[in-house]
Amino acid sequence: MNQRLPFVPAPFALLLLTAAAAAAQPAAPPFAPVQRELLAVPNSYSNAWGDFDNDGDLDLAVSLGTGEVRLYRNDAGTLVSVGAQLGMPQAGSYELRGLSWGDYDGDGFIDLLGGPTAADQVTKVLHNEGGRRFVDLAADLGLTIPGRSSRQTNWVDYDNDGDLDVYATNRTGENGLYRNEAGVFARVFAGAGPTDARPTVGACWFDMDADGDLDLFLANQSGAADALWRNDLTAFADVAAAAGVAGPPRTKDQGGVGCAIGDYDNDGDLDIFVPNYGPNQLYRNNANGTFTDVAQALGVGVENHAVGSDWGDYDNDGDLDLAVISYEGAVGEQQPHNALFRNDGPAGFVNALAPDSPLNAADHGAQLVDYDGDGGLDLSVTDGYGPVGGHFVFRNTLPDDVKKRSLSVLVLDAKGHQTRFGAEVRLFDTAGRLLAVRLVPAGGGYNAQRAAPVHFGLAALAPLTVEVTFMSREGRKAQTVKNVDPAAYRGKSLVVRQAN
Secondary structure, three states: OOOOOOOOOHHHHHHHHHHHHHHHOOOOOOEEEEOHHHHOOOOEEEEEEEOOOOOOOOEEEEEEOOOOEEEEEEEOOEEEEOOOOOOOOOEOEOOEEEEEEEOOOOOOOOEEEEEEOOOOOOOEEEEEOOOOOEEEOHHHHOOOOOOOOOOOEEEEOOOOOOOOEEEEOOOOOOOEEEEEEOOEEEEEOOOOOOOOOOOEEEEEEEOOOOOOOOEEEEEEOOOOOOEEEEEOOOOEEEOHHHHOOOOOOOOOOOEEOOOEEEOOOOOOOOEEEEOEEOOOEEEEEOOOOOEEEOHHHHOOOOOOOEEEEEEEOOOOOOOOEEEEEEEEOOOOOOEEOOEEEEEOHHHOEEEOOOOOOOOOOOOOOEEEEOOOOOOOOEEEEOEOOOOOOEOOEEEEOOOHHHHOOEEEEEEEOOOOOOOOOOOEEEEEOOOOOEEEEEEOOOOEEOOEEOEOOEEEEOOOOOOEEEEEEEOOOOOOEEEEEEEEOHHHHOOOOEEEEOOO
16 A cells, blocks of 8 residues: 655755765764875885884885885874985885885894886895984895886795795796895795796785694786695695685786785684775685685675775774775876775675765775874875875874773784784683784785784773784794783783793
């Protein structure tokens, strides 16, 4: 039976429709731009954060299309450009893509590695000399790695011997793994294992099979299948097809452009997000060596020409949200087309970013870090193709009482150095219930690797147990810190060192 609806005057009806539409839209993300004029530098690509001067806050490195590496020292939340005076590459040299921080020589200061985009150029390893200057030592270390078009380069301890090795991707030829032998690097697995000849853009390391060593996921371009190289220490095996993460059939113009590892569903194991040219993938870890693609079901399997991505709990509600950087348009006319997917639990993800948002300002890099130490994750992005361009930073503007509901954990090796990329940090409540897992990332964003604490948003400021799982030749080793009061670490990190 038809029911006649009451008449509503047109202006009032319009108000009702507008109110309903507004209610259906997610709240605008809590971010505000900082120092925009300083950071509006065209052709910005990789962005990586790390505390190069050991003063307790995160500094920012950005690679530019001119060949310059911008380095910003963080002075109590204000970014100051210091790259030129500290020896960073300047305009006129060749372009670097991929910036990775890590303390390869164990001197207590993180070093910066950048790879070239053309085969006739070489990798740079910018050794940090006490936070006072940087010197390129790549030739001395055996890490010039000629003949590659670089995107991601990882500092990672693949063999669990305590020091950082190097994995170098190549978009136009073979990837390479280089073992650290007393401070000099030698190529290993040449022609086998992770010496993968597919056009690799993204590379992320994590312990996918919980056996105590780091395995390698590769996002590959130009129609190639993705890879998952299981690390058996003396050999690697590509198990991507058996694990369900090789990706769907692709045309030549499709492929993986990056990867981001995180436990989005707080079930204790690590999942994989792959931003693609083509529909994105989100692989849920089934905890049995296999993964299931849930991207479409959870709302992130869009086809948006995605480039970079990063996990982070930007609203401090206890689960991981997802920043995805994309662009649209023809060559020379590319425009940012970004998403900030808020995690709504079993309901999936909702894009909280409107097209006209000031945050829709990037086409390459994405990093979610707490650079000002206030308990809220800030958003750092890069724009390489736009008419203005820049490497913009957006400060988190959550209310102070919400920012307080957080915990920062800095994971170090036994000597107090940042070499434990791929370690896992878990939080438990006083009843022993798992709350969340975070990975010390070894690759992500857009071809970057930061050296930074991991961040947890919390439902309440209650006592916690913090468990850090380190990789070792004897398997996974967990260390626990009990009765942690998150309120006692406001503005600083809980530091966990690996036991000898």
